[in-house]
Amino acid sequence: MITFKNVTKEYSPNIHALSGVSFRIEAGEFVSITGQSGSGKSTVAKLIFAEEKPTTGNILIGDWDVSRVRRSDIPLLRRQIGVVFQDFKLLPQKTVFENVAFALEVAGESGKRIRDIVPHVLKIVGLTEKAARYPKQISGGEQQRVSIARALVHRPKIIIADEPTGNLDAITAREIIELFTRINDFGTTVILVTHDRDIVNGLHRRVITLRNGKVVSDAQKGKYILS
Ligand SMILES: Nc1ncnc2c1ncn2[C@@H]1O[C@H](COP(=O)(O)OP(=O)(O)OP(=O)(O)O)[C@@H](O)[C@H]1O
Ligand SMILES: [Mg+2]
Incomplete structure (x- = not known):
């Protein structure tokens, strides 16, 4: 492929x-x-x-x-193609949920789809409990999980x-x-x-x-x- x-x-x-x-x-x-x-x-x-x-x-x-x-x-x-980088590239002024949602918003997805998909990918990476935190309120490993969740939103x-x-x-x-x-x-x-x-x-x-x-x-x- x-x-x-x-x-x-x-x-x-x-x-x-x-x-x-x-x-x-x-x-x-x-x-x-x-x-x-x-x-x-x-x-x-x-x-x-x-x-x-x-x-x-x-x-x-x-x-x-x-x-x-x-x-x-x-x-x-x-x-x-989902892409993940060494330095996470999260938006500091957005929560975990919003960081992942943003990837869908820029692709023009509806609010309903966003409310379905984001919890799903956050669950895959084990961050359901931390959805409302900001990047600086979670660990480096958790920040990388957010960026992996973001890479998964389009089911690449x-x-x-x-x-x-x-x-x-x-x-x-x-x-x-x-x-x-x-x-x-x-x-x-x-x-x-x-x-x-x-x-x-x-x-x-x-x-x-x-x-x-x-x-x-x-x-x-x-x-x-x-x-
Ligand atoms: N944008 C660029 N402009 C000019 N040279 C570049 C550019 N990006 C990479 N290079 C050069 O191309 C070569 C390969 O770089 P590359 O970034 O692919 O290596 P790498 O294996 O990822 O290294 P590292 O482990 O340090 O990340 C290097 O000689 C690098 O200096
Ligand atoms: Mg490199």
């Missing part, structure tokens, strides 16, 4: 973030993308949700050729998370990863971008490793291979 065909990305003529990257991710997989700082992990993530365009090569997501997608179609594409086929545990302690990080595995169990494809060796090794799932913008390993039930 996600295919990278010989993808290169040059941010400028002398910055080759990706060179000749090819892989295919099937619907329902849980894949970690790993590698050292600067290896191109976030670039892969940004290409998948069309924040960046490849310099050459093709990126197919379902029926979409993301490398050629029209700017006006990007919102539609993004609804099929794919969730892509770029270093989602980067700001969390080891135990909280493990809980967040467990939440992603549960979301994966519902059938959602999960792509986890992380440089965290313990997380990758604890998952026993597929691992794609990048080095200097190239895929150097793609292993089912893989391990973090870089020293």
Whole structure:
């Protein structure tokens, strides 16, 4: 369902973030993308949700050729892909409920749908009790759960998370990863971008490793291979 065909990305003529990257991710997989700082992990993530365009090569997501997608179609594409970031990106002046609701409001959903969907996704992430709190009144792990709830509102086929545990302690990080595995169990494809060796090794799932913008390993039930 996600295919990278010989993808290169040059941010400028002398910055080759990706060179000749090819892989295919099937619907329902849980894949970690790993590698050292600067290896191109976030670039892969940004290409998948069309924040960046490849310099050459093709990126197919379902029926979409993301490398050629029209700017006006990007919102539609993004609804099929939930995105989670390291720094949560919550709106501080909105409550937990309102932060999640906002993603539906901007997509033009009705008040009724919002009142149905928001409690549902807050329940999935275990935050029903904290719906009325503001981001600064909850823990970092809980803030990340809010951002995961927000990523789920359009029932995306794919969730892509770029270093989602980067700001969390080891135990909280493990809980967040467990939440992603549960979301994966519902059938959602999960792509986890992380440089965290313990997380990758604890998952026993597929691992794609990048080095200097190239895929150097793609292993089912893989391990973090870089020293
Ligand atoms: N917007 C940009 N403009 C220019 N160069 C960029 C840009 N974004 C990334 N790069 C460069 O592209 C390369 C890959 O960056 P990328 O962010 O994909 O790495 P990463 O593996 O996510 O690293 P990290 O683990 O530090 O987040 C790096 O050399 C980086 O400096
Ligand atoms: Mg990165």
